Amino acid sequence: MSDMATENFANLAPSNAQKFRMRVLPFVLFAAVAVLIPLFGPSRSAYSLLNAIGINIVFALSYNMLLGRAGLLSFGHAVYFGLGGYAALHAMGMIENADGGFWGSVPVFAMPLVGFAGGALAGAVIGWPSCRRAGTAFAMISLGVAELIAAMGFMFGSIFGGEEGISGDRMNGPEVFGLSLGPIGEVYWFIAFWTVLAALLIFAFTRTPLGRMSEATRDNPQRVEFVGYDPTRVRYLVFIAAGGFAGLAGGMSAVNYEIFTPEALSLLPSGFVLIMTYVGGARYFAGPVLGAIVLTYMQSNLSDFTEAWLLYLGLLFITIVMYAPNGLAGIVAGLWNGTRATGMAYLKTWAARVVAIAIAMVGVIVLVEVAVRKSNGYGEVFEPFGLHLTPGSPLTWALVIVPLIVGLGLLRHLARDEQEAGA
Missing domain, CATH: 1.10.287 (Helix Hairpins)
Structure with missing residues (x-):
């Protein structure tokens, strides 16, 4: 009996072909699309849109580490995006003013790593008290933190630059892969590289024991505690990782736009990343990617045709919540599975x-x-x-x-x- 049960259990595991199709092939196709896009000669406006999409993909994937994986609804995730961006811009300023030394040898291409460090540090500090609660209490704490940090952005001008923010120059320091980061086409390669790498790292995180345990904590924290794990510690570690990747997206944004203002810390980007993630489908890894593509396109292009684009965005969000809670990715998956079955x-x-x-x-x-x-x-x-x-x-x-x-x-x-x- 036990041998038969063990054999049947082993048969439930995906085959190597299924693993390749589900875990490797999507990233290969994603990277291939990113490489092939410049061959079609996109315009400057198209490059700007693609760069914004890449940044928002990483931002939404980082948010889904909290919402979709750990079950933590945050209303202040832009705090870590903004602080990571500010850290990257301050580092860009040090590179610009460096006369040799350490900062003189740091490439601007590496600014997303500085943003990651800034976002993770902020997550470690803010998450220590925040992650002691879950559910509604955590959501309210995140909202209060977002208001607090956004207010600080206007109060501490030496750090945040006040209403005008702070700016930098990305054409400094040593070049990587021969990219000066001056032309927007070269910035595209920078964004594409970090988008694909960040997506791979976030997916790898979901396959780790901590990533798996975060899903268990989302579904049943009492059972997680019963088997010997601390749900608070699991939430805290995931919170730090999510803050780090949000900061990485902020570092990408700092290089792309060369400016950051306190608006990046406000509730507007926090609400936008929530909508991107939920509309795309928080239960699917590809959901935030779809949400980032669709909503960034709407934000960039629909606003040129109508003043009411935010109203349409709200209607889309309400429709998804009411009739398609698994988001766009859930609709695509249901359509694919239903077509294969019937x-x-x-x-x-x-x-x-x-x-x-x-x-x-x-x-x-x-x-x-x-x-x-x-x-x-x-x-x-x-x-x-x-x-x-x-x-x-x-x-x-x-x-x-x-x-x-x-x-x-x-x-x-x-x-x-x-x-x-x-x-």
Whole structure:
């Protein structure tokens, strides 16, 4: 019996091919995409967007070490991002003013390591009292810490530079890989290198005993304590690591933008990284990556088309929380698994859902855009595809009401058919 049980248990382990497909191949493809992008000759604006995406990927992955792995909801993760960025900029200043010596031999390419040290040190100091609590208490403590550090950013000008912040010059010190870090194309290689490396290191952390134990602490801290581990210590060590990688992202940002202001310590970036992680899917390692790509693109491009892009972001977040709690990664995984299990029928059902949602979104977009232009009071009119849509126009309300009724009706019909099929 025991031999048979042992053999059956061993069969549950993934094969080498499965390990390669799940753990190695995604990073190979990720690195390959990063290498191939410059071959297509991106514009300067495209490079700027890609650099921002790389920074936010690392930032979101670091946050998911707390939220997705350790179950710690933090409202102040930007503190460690900002402090890491400030540490990197101060180090860049020392490199610029160095006349030989230690700082004269430090390359700016290594500033993410300085940011990591700054973020980890801040995590060690702040996490000591914070991690003694979990759940709501931890979230409230993180919120108070975020407000405290953000206020300090305006009070201590010698460290944070006040409202103007502090700036630096990335074109100093010895070069690495022949990169002067002057042209934005060279900065892209810097961002790509550290993004891939940080993603690999964070994934490796999740495979360590500490990373595994953090998941156990998230699910059942009492059982973790019963088998001989201290949940508080596990949370504390994970908190330090998460702060370090957030600081690494801050160091990348310092080199990319060459300036940091106290706004980087505020609740706005803390809320944004929370939304990136949750929308992408906190239960999946690739979730924060998807969330960072989608939301950074929305932040950069959607704001050029509409003043209400933050409202659309809020609607997206609410929709994900209510109807897809596993985020975009969960939707992709469910679509893949459902298609493999049931074939094209499942894919057709999802395609019908997408069409229904798109129809309903037409009504939402028309309503929001007309309302925004009306509230501004500048006499602007929403004119998509040459249509003249004003609040008093019957066509406007037809384009609001009809798509909403049709789209929501289709979604309800599809849900009813799914329930009948399941019964």
